[in-house]
Amino acid sequence: MKVRINTYVNLRTELAEIHPYNNPRDIYFSPGDIINVAETVIGENYKGNDLWYRLEEGGYVWSGADNDSKITVEPNFWLKRFGLDLLQQQFQQKLSNVSISILDTGIDEMHLDLKDTVNLKFNAVSQNQPTKDADGHGTHCSGIIIGTAKNKISGVAKGAKLNVCKIMNTSSGSFTGMTVKGMIRALDKVGDQSDVISISAGVNQYDKELHDKIKAYAEKGVIIVAAIGNVSPEDRTAKYPAMFDECIAVGSLNNSLELSDLTVRNSKIDICFPGELITSTLPNDSYGQKSGTSMATPFIAGLAALMKANNAESNYAVFRELLKDHAVLKQKEQFQYYAIKNEKIIL
Amino acid sequence: MRIIFTLLALLLFNVTFAQHPYYDALKLRKYISDDKIFAPADSLEMDTLVSIFKLYNYSGTINPFLTPFTSEGKGYSADDVKKATLNLSSIIGSVAGVDVTTIANGVAMLMIDRAKQELTVTFFNRFKKFAEDNPEFKVLFPKTTDNLKNLLAYKYPEMLPALRTGFYADLNKITYNLDDVLELPRYNELLKKFPEIKITIRSIRLVHELESGESHAAEIITKFADFEEWKTPGTSNGFKNFKSSVKLAAIFSNSLRHMPDPVKKEKDVKAWISIKQIRELVKDTITFRIYLGLVYQLAVMDDITWYKTTDKPLKTESISFATLMGKQKDNLFLFENKLTKFIELSETVDKLTDTLNYKKDEKIALKTEDYYSYINASLDIVDYGFSIAGLFDQDLDIAQYTLIVRKSNDLYRHLYKKEFTQALSNSMDILEGVSIMIKEAGDTTHKKSLKLLTDVLPKLTKYGLFMANIASTDKPEEIRDILDNAILPVGSSSIKKNTDFNVSVQSYLGAYGFSNPVKSSTGNGNAWTDKFGVFAPIGISVSRGFNKGPGKNCGSLSLFAVLFDLGAIVDYQLKKDSVTNSSGATQEEITKNYKIKLGQIISPGAYVVYGFFGNIPLSLGFGAQYGPGLSKIESSGKTVFNNPQWRWNAFLAVDIPFFNLVNKSKNKKSI
Structure with a gap:
């Protein structure tokens, strides 16, 4: 992760503390400098902020130095971090045989990094309408999975075939247009043509028809990856379909690989992956950062696609085992969760 | 008045509401997807949707009508004892039906006529004094007060036409003066303390705006809801409920206001949407639910809540309109019915406005009836608006809180129809409504001011009704009857029961019985010596009443000193002979050729009389009386005289007071 410094700040060499002898060579950063952050650590509390950055080159910088600035994370940072870029190269050919369906807000299929990736598209909200993404959420998720890197974003499963189902017009609030029926229509449309389905959305209520549908496709070997949901002031509910046993439920980690505060805490979570400040594609050839379990999900869906490229017969159960192999049990307050290990993933 | 429709047209063009549920519902309908959400x-549609909902403070929270349209993903009236009263003229009429030349009848008639005259003079003197002593009367009836100042009571017959003109003028202007009563200095403290009074004053003036053409009915409803006084903290439950009913009416009215197309030039400007539009609204269930959802949000935003205090245990319960709506969320027919009714009433107003505008444009003379129809229809819709809440929950007793408004409306209606007595009654009801609200508020610090108001109301009513009755007729006989009724109203028998001390000239008519009948020397039974007979004495009664205080209904106890006894005459009047006329036909007839002398009906005696509880005009008496010389009148008209003698007897009779001589009461409310 790269962070742009916003004000003058000293490099602390020994400890994450402000001490007269903690910078003997008098090294400092000026506004605009970019530092390579290896991890965030808790250090001395200064001005109410005890969060520090540990730099890849060594030493510590108080995080307050970038309070008013944008943290700039290098695109594709997480691919490299977990070796996904290597797996992508390894299964590049086979990925073309893998179909990934994204059930979201649609897609800007003319984006520089998404052009010529769409195989099938369907609007489940208003069936006679296009799948154009007016929200950005779907386009963002698509970039994470399938970005072509023609300009900037490289997707985890770059080269795979993409099916786009618009199951909601917007991604937030009470007027998204999303219904269980819409989700079912979408599954009916693309289920049989999918190896992996990525759903960065969900509903609060259990629905048997939806469950049966998910179950049926899962039994056919389709790996369905869904976001567990984000915490909001009025809603702390884990979402369906992530709650179905047949789905891989994904939570979000922060940049320190700790559980994100916005992740709904539920034991059904199979895996947590970085989901904060993820840079990806946005409509109209733009790029931007989004955070949430929605962002962590396409990473895992992409990983599922890589596994499918490696072994077409694999299914959600196999994938779950793979994830467990690459997860570490962590605890935040009383909640235990599986987080992706801070290591390169090997299939 | 004639500028009314020019003003109306201007008013109707300026419909600018932040929220407009009808039109907003139509807009929002376009955003419903295949899945009915x-x-x-x-982002443009989202911005429009969010900005509309923002006006209703709705962000996807629970709303029984809108929630179903939100996403699942990411997402709630004997013989009258013949006239039991055979009133005096009927008795005297019996006596009067008897030859007027008879001394008894003559004396009685003379006495009665003089008494009436004296009482009438007394009545006008009291009327004049009341007007001078009570600023409320001066404010309410200024012209009459001036006329009374110049009244020489004993010359009232000459002054009556002038008084009548004054009554007429004052009653016609009563809506202008009624609110001023509450602004009298003596009520200053009440005015400061109780927003109820200010609301009353404003409501009266607002309805007046309707009459003057300053406001359309739709504007009346809106203005009513916007009164600053509604914001007064710490008010009574009644006031809060009144506020909620008014604000709810405004919500429904405003939600159905017609918005003129800014591009099209509409010839006829309407205040509310049309019947056709409301039918289209309710026809599409989705649009109708969205509309109701937006109304629901407005009810939530304005905190439309009703309160009631329960006795056991003592606590205040509340119910919000949002809750009532929520209970009826699946009963769209109910909402459809109420809204359709509202629009039907509104359409009548709009049509009448169009008609009046047309007549004005065509220079066709407008008649009072034209204005009356318009005012009447406007008030109908205001009435209906304020009653909407009660239509949703019958247990919601809101009628009493909106009484003032309804009475204001009725007042205007009655004045237009020149129904002065009803108008006067409405005026008094309004003032009484104010006093009830203040009492309910439970504030004890302003008892004196409140008492001034409650004490003056009955008298204002008494004199006001007299004025209204006089103003309502120009027939001399009717005016005479009104005067008779004013000085001694029918039902006066109850006066003695409601007063501490009463002295009156009166009569009883009924039956007597006694246990020591004595046969006359002639051997003939007579009216005086029969064991049972007709009882018709006239005398002076001194009474004490016991119908005092709430719940007390114990009647009266009187000492009745008898002067005359007309029992024989009345007994004769009750008999009818069969007479064959020239044509051979037989008919019932009374012969009236008897003669009696005054001395023959003098019959001194004394009774203790109990006037029955309640206002039943019956009395039970026991006492002794020295019989009159006249003991019987035979069917031929022949009079029978006996030597007078004493007897003890008891009677059950109808109480017929002629007039009161003294009337004292601790309770000033008695009249």
Whole structure:
């Protein structure tokens, strides 16, 4: 992760503390400098902020130095971090045989990094309408999975075939247009043509028809990856379909690989992956950062696609085992969760 | 008045509401997806949807009507004892039906006529004094007060036409003066303390705006809801409920206001949407639910809540309109019915406005009836608006809180129809409504001011009704009857029961019985010596009443000193002979050729009389009386005289007071 410094700040060499002898060579950063952050650590509390950055080159910088600035994370940072870029190269050919369906807000299929990736598209909200993404959420998720890197974003499963189902017009609030029926229509449309389905959305209520549908496709070997949901002031509910046993439920980690505060805490979570400040594609050839379990999900869906490229017969159960192999049990307050290990993933 | 429709046209063009549920519902309907939920397709639609909902303070929270349209993903009236009263003229009429030349009848008639005259003079003197002593009367009836100042009571017959003109003028202007009563200095403290009074004053003036053409009915409803006084903290439950009813009426009215197309030039400007539009609204269930959802949000935003205090245990319960709506969320027919009724009433107003505008444009003379129809229809819709809440929950007793408004409306209606007595009654009801609200508020610090108001109301009513009755007729006989009724109203028998001390000239008519009948020397039974007979004495009664205080209904106890006894005459009057006329036909007839002398009906005696509880005009008496010389009148008209003698007897009779001589009461409310 790269962070742009916003004000003058000293490099602390020994400890994450402000001490007269903690910078003997008098090294400092000026506004605009970019530092390579290896991890965030808790250090001395200064001005109410005890969060520090540990730099890849060594030493510590108080995080307050970038309070008013944008943290700039290098695109594709997480691919490299977990070796996904290597797996992508390894299964590049086979990925073309893998179909990934994204059930979201649609897609800007003319984006520089998404052009010529769409195989099938369907609007489940208003069936006679296009799948154009007016929200950005779907386009963002698509970039994470399938970005072509023609300009900037490289997707985890770059080269795979993409099916786009618009199951909601917007991604937030009470007027998204999303219904269980819409989700079912979408599954009916693309289920049989999918190896992996990525759903960065969900509903609060259990629905048997939806469950049966998910179950049926899962039994056919389709790996369905869904976001567990984000915490909001009025809603702390884990979402369906992530709650179905047949789905891989994904939570979000922060940049320190700790559980994100916005992740709904539920034991059904199979895996947590970085989901904060993820840079990806946005409509109209733009790029931007989004955070949430929605962002962590396409990473895992992409990983599922890589596994499918490696072994077409694999299914959600196999994938779950793979994830467990690459997860570490962590605890935040009383909640235990599986987080992706801070290591390169090997299939 | 004639500028009314020019003003109306201007008013109707200026319909600018932040929220407009009808039109907003139509807009929002466009954003409903295949799955019958809101699904704005792009950021522009989302911005429109969110901005509309923001006006209703709705962000996807629970709303029984809108929630179903939100996403699942990411997402709630004997013989009258013949006239039991055979009133005096009927008795005297019996006596009067008897030859007027008879001394008894003559004396009685003379006495009665003089008494009436004296009482009438007394009445006008009291009327004049009341007007001078009570500023409320001066404010309410200024012209009459001036006329009374110049009244020489004993010359009232000459002054009556002038008084009548004054009554007429004052009653016609009563809506202008009624609110001023509450602004009298003596009520200053009440005015400061109780927003109820200010609301009353404003409501009266507002309805007056309708009459003057300053406001349309729709504007009346809106203005009513916007009164600053509604914001007064710490008011009574009644006031809060009144506020909620008014604000709810405004919500429904405003939600159905017609918005003129800014591009099209509409010839006829309407205040509310049309019947056709309301039918289209309710026809599409989705649009109708969205509309109701927006109304629901407005009810939530304005905190439309009703309160009631329960006795056991003592606590205040509240119910919000949002809750009532929520209970009826699946009963769209109910909402459809109420709204359709509202629009039907509104359409009548709009049509009448159009008609009046047309007549004005065509220079066709407008008649009072034209204005009356318009005012009447406007008040109908205001009435209906304020009653909407009660239509949703019958247990919600809101009628009493909106009484003032309804009475204001009725007042205007009655004045237009020149129904002065009803108008006067409405005026008094309004003032009484104010006093009830203040009492309910439970504030004890302003008892004196409140008492001034409650004490003056009955008298204002008494004199006001007299004025109204006089103003309502120009027939001399009717005016005479009104005067008779004013000085001694029918039902006066109850006066003695309601007063501490009463002295009156009166009569009883009924039956007597006694246990020591004595046969006359002639051997003939007579009216005086029969064991049972007709009882018709006239005398002076001194009474004490016991119908005092709430719940007390114990009647009266009187000492009745008898002067005359007309029992024989009345007994004869009750008999009818069969007479064959020249044509051979037989008919019932009374012969009236008897003669009696005054001395023959003098019959001194004394009774203790109990006037029955309640206002039943019956009395039970026991006492002794020295019989009159006249003991019987035979069917031929022959009079029978006996030597007078004493007897003890008891009677059950109808109480017929002629007039009161003294009337004292601790309770000033008695009249």
